[in-house]
Amino acid sequence: MPGHDEKRNALPMKDRKEIAQALAASGYIADGELATAISLMALLRRPLLLEGEAGVGKTEVAKALAAAHATELIRLQCYEGLDQSSALYEWNYQRQLLAIQAHRGDKADAIEDQIFSEKYLLERPLLAAIRRDKPPVLLIDEIDRADDEFEAFLLELLSDFQVSIPELGTITAITIPHVILTSNGTRELSDALRRRCLYHYVDYPDVDREARIIMARIAGAGASLSLQIARLVESIRKEELRKVPGVAETLDWAAALVGLDVRDLHDSPEIVHETLMCLLKTHEDKSRVTREVTERLLGKVA
């Protein structure tokens, strides 16, 4: 659709609804603010930084966005010590060594030109993301786990969208990817990176949205059951737990209940209590939510 981009700039309102619908079609129920954030990403060409507790569906946003754009999702998982050779590019040493052996006797310059060419270059996620014909979604997951050197390097890439490889020269982006960064907040990110990005805080969904998420994801979950599950999960989140259940846990639990043929939570409090292991993942939490607590929580769910 060639005229699509112009339309996007002219009619942001309509576009936001379209975005929300497109995300919903790929299984992600977005709130209005997130849809705005995604329309801003396209307009301002800035990366989007998603922050929030573990398990609120930050990574899902990127997956749904890729599906909505009908494009590829390129994911870079960060960890301490992540460096250029695993994030950006690496030379294919085995092939290089073979080529050197095969061309034994040639001039050193000629061999060097040959083995340091595109053919022997292994793309890693960041380089791959800027060399696609159709802009992909680049997900830089858990950026707070990488160290600050990598953050600084990333900042440079995100502002210029070009990479210089000493042996090859500068590679400029063919297309600018849609960049999504996620952070769990285990480490404070640098102010420079934060300023470069749009910011969105992903919170636990409210009851209504969580019920819609369950209905969208779990086939066979009816509207009333989904609402009951969402309400119960919300009240469990308010208990003092060590690990608060995320959306993924809710979905697991809903799937378990549907699989056990539960139609109404009040009909089978036994099963409800026994399947709570889908939500409570530490021994401490498990022993805190006793049978009585489950019943009290169930009582609150209308």
Added chain:
Amino acid sequence: MSCCGASPDYEEIDEVSRLVSAKLAAFLKTLRDNAYAVGLHEGRDAAALIAAGYAETPGLLRVAFKHLFSARKSDWDRFDGLFDAFWLGRRVKSRSITTGSAKPANNPSLKSLQDSQSERAGNEAATDQIPSADEAPGDRSGEGRMEGASRADNLAEVDFRKLADPDQIEQAHAAAARLARIMRTRLTRRDLARRRGYRLDLRRTIHSNISHGGVPISLVKRQRKEKPLRLIMLLDASGSMSMYTGVFLRFIHGVLDEFREAEAFLFHTRLAYVSDAMKEKDPARALDRLSIMAQGAGGGTRIGESLQTFNRWHAARVIHSRSCVMIVSDGYETGDAALLGREMAALARRCRRIVWLNPMMAWQGYAPEAAGIKAALPHIDLYAPANTLKSLAELEPYLADL
């Protein structure tokens, strides 16, 4: 446009856009005053958003600006209130204003500004100079507490002067030097190319052996990169700590000298940055500068507020990923203990380790009952007693593990 009947002339449009951009600039300034990191680039993007039709309704503009200007959760949570207050004229329930309290006092640029002003005034009437010089300390004590300000001189004389005792300085330096040696470097998981190392660097090896026909003769290896540990000291100089302030000041002096990277702060009801003052070559001058900064020392302790000042104004600059923060305090908080808890959590996210040294712990029968220390405890990595240089030396093995 069509609803107005006649199309507006260009001057009118210019006038409107001028008004909008002036208002936008004022909004950006408000955000900056509230500690948002907003640069020129953000301003340009904000104007682009308005031009793209995001200003259609206040709700839409608020959401769009919220994503653009916020950089962290605290910004995110406060934004709606600020936006409504500025654009819609609604009251903000709790607007968090943090003053950079200690800053104007030791900010040379501000000082020189004052001086030049008073000089200009002095040309007209020479007596003007004296009241204007008096005014500055008056302002400062207004910020702190009256009784605290009066005790400050006393503390400065008793404790800070002892810094000049050469024997004790030597001891303090020796302790700090030992500490510096064991805490100096931490290995990172980041590699550097080296001649000797534990892992082959294939890329560089192949590149440098092309002339040998690809036979790897000279090897390039990778070694773990070392990064110096940075020690940041926050010393409580309140009345309840007055017995120990001298000891720790000497220790800080040693730390600043011996560590490759170290910073020091003093706090009581406010926070003061003292690294520069303590690095002064001339000891007498250093003492003078310290005594000026110790104004208000000996009064109550507002650890929470001091930490808030630290987190907001200094943390981004002085803390990097290999930083250890050492807080020396008895944990008697006269301010809000809940605030202390929040600020400790924020600090814990930023730095690698937090050590809290508490002189009171050496007393018999001490239990962490004070509200302040209770709120802070969950975020502390090492909580240990320390009241003399000797007890500091005994902590070495624990500090080395950090």
